[in-house]
Amino acid sequence: MPYAEEEDTRKVQTAVIGRAESDWPVFLPYDHDDFDRFMRGRTRDDFYCGVLLGGCGKKLSPKRYTDKKCHFAHRPPVHCRRTETGEDSADHLYIGRAVADWLKQQGQRGVQPVYKPKGHQVRDVVDVSYEAGRRLIRVQLARRSKREWEEADAELRVRHSELDWFFGPDSLLANWQVERQGYALRVQCRSLGAIRTVEIGTQFPDRPVEWTSLSECTLTPEGIVTPSLLRTPSGIVPR
Structure with a gap:
C-alpha cells in the first residue's frame, strides 16, 4: 500500500502551535461547536505533534466530526511513537x-x-x-x-x-x-x-x-x- 494511503487511526487531542519544538500547547475540544470556536483565527497548518509532547514533530490536521469526537490526526506517512495523546497529554x-x-x-x-x-x-x-x-x-x-x-x-x-x-x-x-x-x-x-x-x-x-x-x-x-x-x-x- 502506498504511503499516501496510510491513515492515522489514533485520536490525538493535543498539539503545539508554530513549530515542532514549541511549548505553546493547544487542546482540541471534542464537540464540533467548540471545534468551530477553536479554529477561529487559526489555519489547518498551525499544529504540530510537538517534540515536547513526546511526538514526532510532524504536522497534525484537526478533524471535525458531528457523529464522534473531534481530534487531530497525523498526515501520511505516519511514523510516530508518541504514547500520550489524550486530553491531559500537554x-x-x-x-x-x-x-x-x-x-x-x-x-x-x-x-x-x-x-x-x-x-x-x-x-x-x-x-x-x-x-x-x-x-x-x-x-x-x-x-x-x-x-x-x-x-x-x-x-x-x-x-x-x-x-x-x-x-x-x-x-x-x-x-x-x-x-x-x-x-x-x-x-x-x-x-x-x-x-x-x-x-x-x-x-x-x-x-x-x-x-x-x-x-x-x-x-x-x-x-x-x-x-x-x-x-x-x-x-x-x-x-
Whole structure:
C-alpha cells in the first residue's frame, strides 16, 4: 500500500502551535461547536505533534466530526511513537507556561521553563527557574519514591538558594511534603471549553485539597503563599 494511503487511526487531542519544538500547547475540544470556536483565527497548518509532547514533530490536521469526537490526526506517512495523546497529554506545557507567566507577573526576571531537565523524560517534571537560576520551582508530575524525592530535593537545594515544589495529581510525594512542612502545593489542569486552565491546590493533613488560580497566589522570599496560607514572621503557616 502506498504511503499516501496510510491513515492515522489514533485520536490525538493535543498539539503545539508554530513549530515542532514549541511549548505553546493547544487542546482540541471534542464537540464540533467548540471545534468551530477553536479554529477561529487559526489555519489547518498551525499544529504540530510537538517534540515536547513526546511526538514526532510532524504536522497534525484537526478533524471535525458531528457523529464522534473531534481530534487531530497525523498526515501520511505516519511514523510516530508518541504514547500520550489524550486530553491531559500537554498538561506539563500548560503548567510550565502558566508558572513562568505568573513569575513574570510577580516581577521576576530571567524566568526559564525547562520541560526535560537532565536525567528526566518529557512529562516527568517541569523546572521553572528565575533570578538567573538562583531560585527554582519544580513541578513533580511523575511518580517517585520518597527516597528518590529526598535525594532530588537535597541536590536541588545545593544548586538553588530557594526551592518550591508543586506536585501533580498522580504524585503521592505531597503526603511526605505535608509531613515535613505542614502543607503541600498541588497542581492540576481542567478543561474549560477549548482551553486547559491551571489550578493550584493547598493540601493539609486530613482535609480536602483547597484549589485556586495561580493569579490568587503570591511569591514571597519565604515561598509561595496561596489564599489558604498566611505569611508570618516565623514562616508560612495555614491560614
